[in-house]
Amino acid sequence: MHKVVFVVKGKRQVEFLAGQRENLLEAARKAGIMIDTPCNGNGTCGKCKVQITKGRVDALSLTRLTEEEIADGWVLACSSEIIEDIEVNVPDLASAFQNEMQITDLSENENKNIRYVRKKMLKMGMTDSNRLCCEIIQLPEPTNDDNLADEDRLKRYFRQILGYSDIQVSLDVLRKFPDAFRENSFKIKVVYLKRGDIAEIMDVRSCLECACALYGVALDIGTTSVSACLVNMDTNEIVSKASMGNAQVKYGGDVINRIVYTEKPGGLKKLRDAIIEETINPLIGQMVQSAGITTDDIYEMCAAGNTTMTHLLLGINPDHLRREPFIPGVNTIPEMKSTEIGIRINPEGRVYLAPSVASYVGGDITAGVFAVPVWLQEEFTMLVDLGTNGEIVFGNKDFMMTCACSAGPAFEGGEISCGTRAVPGAIEEVKIDDATLKASFLTIGGEIPVGVCGSGIIDLICEMKRTGIIDGKGRISKDIDNPRIAFDEYDIGRYFVCSKELDGTAKDIYITEIDIDSFIKAKGAVFSAIHTLMESMDMPIEILENVYVAGGIGSNLGIENAIALGMLPDIPVEKYYYIGNSSMQGCYLALTLAEGKEKIAEIGQNMTYMELSVHPSYMDAFISACFIPHTDMSLFPSLQK
Template structure:
């Protein structure tokens, strides 16, 4: 066995061990070291680079490592085999999830406005924002030699009488603390309860002394393939107490759901994937939010999770392999049988977990939750709902019908497959303009004033490619056709555009976008547009019949819709029809958590939705190929772009 030391730029180091000729990326994974590997180690993305500090590796130079970088010690971990004791540095590259947790400042109105708007829209549709949880005070007679009733019977009898119910459930966790709490305040206590079933039976989540300050906490979570976001709320008032986001720890097992399903099918893989999202991602988010809000995590009594079908399976530790195998059948479309203790979540062990319902193998709870808050189901207008993520999911319809589909857009919208790509966190360029004459960029960076750029998030990528095209710097195929200080070419003639030189950047090298990056993004936008066209054609609709478009996805502070149309990602219809609604999956999970009626409506929305499997539509591939140009091979579809 050989010793492998992984060093990080912050000074930390982790030691692991490897057998002779063992793959370095696999060593990192089993040592729990997060090395970004969107392609799951097949050598195509070039992001799993490490710097060899000591020792030797059997590692040939790949197309992702220049001769100069190779001489400096840079290697791709997925292409490296361990031959002896080594020491490597793991860089804090732009897209690495390891150090990118963000806890939101809730004093900013922008952070909470989207959730307030979701609540208002749902209420306007006649849905009552009320759940079945409450805090009740209970006073009992103290036991005596004449009254020897056990504590549990005494409490249940008092609750039955006071709440006028037939059954009261006391879980083991409450029974364990009940004797001490009852005697601390002479049998006057405060209980956190939830009503269950049609008869309103009671489940007792917790018990406190009568003078204790008790807030019923709830947790809404959006489990994205790339990013996980969470809200901590007061279940009674609906107030948001905390908000945080982080990269999904599963990213090192692949950027897409197929690679992760394959990894989960390996021995011990299911547990590794579940541990990556729960122990390494969700639990740290909970701790960070609760610490910032000064809120006890054991007072979180209910959770609502919205994620795509694969993420729901991997979160629950359920076999996801049938999802990718014909006939593509999930283990569950919805389930109400999970509790926090089943999964090792650091909240109250009896916290009930609600999972937004899946529709099919590739349209999951993130879309049903998002469709709820888009209000598409409650409007007569023909509306299109688009969720931009690793998978692009679409819903089209109105209050009479809804059809959904999903396309594999890849991780480009969230920074994956892009050499300088990153999530929408500090250091990300989220908006950009480029001077047509000088080719000089002007951009906005996420973070505090003075924050240096590190990379590009989704909204920034859309802007940069649109601006490069509008300025005539790239042609419709995404190739560079102008020269200048910011245009570079490697020895093979491959071009790139430098947004920020190293001296002005917060990264270890220039922030630049390459022709390979542009090609990857053109494919992603082509997948979205071709999915829109295919779904509309299957209904014998035309893009001109779309009356409203709701765009969701946490890819930046907002999307420049004009630029999205310019590159051919969205149909060329009047810009006033487009509405950016942010992370609708998280908004929907928040609304479901807060309201039992909203939860029931989400199940109804899911059951009323028809799922279209694009791979079964013969014309889809033709549509996709035609859309892999800027804006499209048929420029007549984009009259506003040709007129610029």
């Protein structure tokens, strides 16, 4: 056995005993150290760089490392084997992103959208209430003449006073009755769930303070990030918000890599623990601490995630999601008690998961459509959810068609040399001077630049095309004599956004032709999915009246640049709306409208899914879209002008 010391942010964090020739990345995972691995340790992304400061490892591959980095002891964790006692420096960017990520939550603009949609739904006849009820009850104390059991005494009250015909109580709640009833002379607080004339008793407490605060959680389970808000169910007020990176990232940056990891011994349990124990429960803990309540005060959760995330959350084998004919184990999940899946809210609390439609169109989309809402619109409307996967929904109140494409991690900085997720210091906006070709940029939080995130990559490539640094194929021009442009020994070009030599920055941040090619494929996948979906219905792009852009990529997305690169359809910019985290908005609405959950289920059943991978024209459309902006310029008339 060898001792491994992991140093994070300059502090000695974990001492761990590793086996002879154990893989360094696997050792870090076992020790609970977060190392960014979008490619799931396949050695292709180069993101798992760590520095060996004491001892040696057997570095099986040094690809994507510079000679300077190798000389300073940097290795790829996924390609290194432990052969002696070592000390490992884990860079902040790799280790801290989970807690420092900038993630879309319910901003003021999104709250405005919620208010607008709620108002519209209420006009349609939906009920401005939820299923949770709280009653302060004074029961008559038992006597020799009135000697009903505690359970029968409570049920009598519910039948005679509150008018319920059936009262259901679980064994765990029954166990509370004797002490809770007698602590304050049979004055009690009862929390229950109403289902028509049925009351499900969820909690009984002695009424000493007689506060009737009820809380719910709206939760968006993204592949990269997880966001939540704590809702006062009496007032519908959002009292706390929290978000962090999905801890499953250490097992792969996309759903396919995570599905593959589940095939390893214990892999499914590790992924399930990562999302529940390392992500969701800590988020809940943060929110209850901020709000000054306890987890027992939370009685309901409405959650949504893509189909793979739902399977991993429930511990259901997801392997068939990636194999033709791409069949999920489950689409519609019955409502569960929190204890069934290990989520730490009230033990009797209910967890609702928005239903999926297909392998690659999940509950995040059905919840998102509920919030947009496509299903209410007279006009032809489209929802484009951009993330690791790209999901598209097109239709109106009469029909809805949906499809999904594999955009890959490029929009979130994955498989980009200096790409990063949206962490402090990530470059999110870029401009390039026409004369000097020097880039000016803004970083998240105004911090020192650490890399380029999704919106910054879009701006950067668009500016490189505009200034002639690259051509339509993404190739860097060799005719430009500028110190910010360089070619390596393999003749692969790169452009320096900032450099130690030219700008005195702490590190070089650049983009290569290989990076640009990865982005072009990602944007081509999104546009060709939109184009194929519309073409399959004989609908011209011009028919679109509203296009809602959702997802973390959209928070700083320049629509004009996205159109100029051929990522989004060339229609007037004023028809585009950034909707933010539509999934969590839908979950919030489902919590606070009595019919919300049923409506999301109805939306899922009414959506028609088109599998792009077997569609005869999709691959041709994808190849045509792998150009800036497109090989068919008639699709981009405004750019021709």
